[in-house]
Amino acid sequence: MKQIIKTLSWEKDKLKIIDQTLLPEKEEYIELCTIEDVFDAIKTLKIRGAPALGIAASYGILLSVKKAKIKDKEMFFNILEKSSHYISGCRPTAYNLFYGVKRLNNIALRNRHLSPEKIIKKMEQECRKIFNEDIKSSISIARNGNTIIKSGMRILTHCNAGGLATSGIGTALAPIYLAAEKHKNIEVFVDETRPILQGARLTMWELKKAGINCTLICDNMAGFLMQQKRIDMVITGADRIAKNGDTANKIGTYSIAVLARFHRIPFYIAAPLSSFDFSIQSGNEIPVEQRNKEEITHIKGIRVAPEDVNVYNPAFDITPGRLISGFITEKGIFSYRDIASLTEYRGRGNL
Numbered sequence: 087m088k089q090i091i092k093t094l095s096w097e098k099d100k101l102k103i104i105d106q107t108l109l110p111e112k113e114e115y116i117e118l119c120t121i122e123d124v125f126d127a128i129k130t131l132k133i134r135g136a137p138a139l140g141i142a143a144s145y146g147i148l149l150s151v152k153k154a155k156i157k158d159k160e161m162f163f164n165i166l167e168k169s170s171h172y173i174s175g176c177r178p179t180a181y182n183l184f185y186g187v188k189r190l191n192n193i194a195l196r197n198r199h200l201s202p203e204k205i206i207k208k209m210e211q212e213c214r215k216i217f218n219e220d221i222k223s224s225i226s227i228a229r230n231g232n233t234i235i236k237s238g239m240r241i242l243t244h245c246n247a248g249g250l251a252t253s254g255i256g257t258a259l260a261p262i263y264l265a266a267e268k269h270k271n272i273e274v275f276v277d278e279t280r281p282i283l284q285g286a287r288l289t290m291w292e293l294k295k296a297g298i299n300c301t302l303i304c305d306n307m308a309g310f311l312m313q314q315k316r317i318d319m320v321i322t323g324a325d326r327i328a329k330n331g332d333t334a335n336k337i338g339t340y341s342i343a344v345l346a347r348f349h350r351i352p353f354y355i356a357a358p359l360s361s362f363d364f365s366i367q368s369g370n371e372i373p374v375e376q377r378n379k380e381e382i383t384h385i386k387g388i389r390v391a392p393e394d395v396n397v398y399n400p401a402f403d404i405t406p407g408r409l410i411s412g413f414i415t416e417k418g419i420f421s422y423r424d425i426a427s428l429t430e431y432r433g434r435g436n437l
């Protein structure tokens with residue numbers, strides 16, 4: 087499977103990312119040289135999507151310890167603690183971000199008998215490992231998801247869970263890319279995804295680039311299409327999955343899941359194990375990010391609502407596990423009832 091987008095890369099001690107706020111008009115890459123640069127890029131959605139956030143946060147921590155003039159081990163662990171706390175505060179919902187922070191802390195602790203320079207080397211290897219694991223996971227998600235895609239299917243997706251959200255070929259879009267490569271005749275319907283249009287701007291951009299047959303719709307059109315029997319399956323990504331299968335994903339996902347259940351259309355979540363938070367029992371424990379009102383009152387800097395209106399802008403919603411037909415992961419496709427058993431796949435100390 088060809089990877090057509092280089093969403094992020096580690097080059098000469100800098101994290102290079104494609105600036106997703108400029109897409110689809112401009113394909114521009116920027117270099118992040120400090121943990122503050124990484125924090126800002128995540129906060130302003132220059133880099134976004136759960137797995138990509140995990141990778142970026144890990145490299146952010148690496149940058150902080152690499153750039154500091156470390157005198158001794160005490161200073162090293164102080165900086166590690168401060169930067170872990172700092173980067174954990176930039177976006178609250180995607181579990182991958184916290185998973186990445188944990189992995190780097192675990193590797194540092196496991197090697198605390200070494201010198202700070204050597205620990206930093208181990209941390210750099212761990213970042214590369216997280217990056218490569220994500221590429222591999224997306225390929226396995228593609229293979230597993232492809233088994234349920236039949237030629238002729240029309241698939242609805244929401245937000246962007248493609249290459250732009252991972253270091254590989256994506257999560258929800260990965261099986262779609264493979265199915266198309268296998269010459270299955272598929273059509274993808276893409277929700278524009280208000281308020282900030284990840285579907286219209288990003289998913290359409292990458293699907294078109296890959297030559298996939300895709301059609302853009304407004305978020306409020308999904309129900310009508312389902313009623314007309316023009317959707318055979320829904321696949322979206324996830325930001326955090328609780329032990330009972332409750333899933334946080336881009337705002338609007340829950341509405342689609344309810345519509346899909348009403349119309350008896352299978353609704354799948356595609357996500358790597360790094361998006362599963364086994365420490366929480368249900369979606370009630372998932373913190374939902376609230377974003378600024380301008381995302382709703384303005385489009386591309388132009389005001390589309392009266393001045394000084396009240397705005398409510400949650401970035402994610404929670405879809406109950408029982409509405410999800412299956413979770414497409416790198417280890418196979420699982421029911422929400424089987425999620426607790428997936429803990430066995432998490433490596434030692436990687437939780």
Ligand code: MRU
Nearest residue numbers: 134135136247251257323324336
């Ligand atoms: O606010 P965003 O753009 O970071 O939201 C992204 C999503 O909701 C994605 O669907 C999710 O992170 C999965 S990406 C593989």
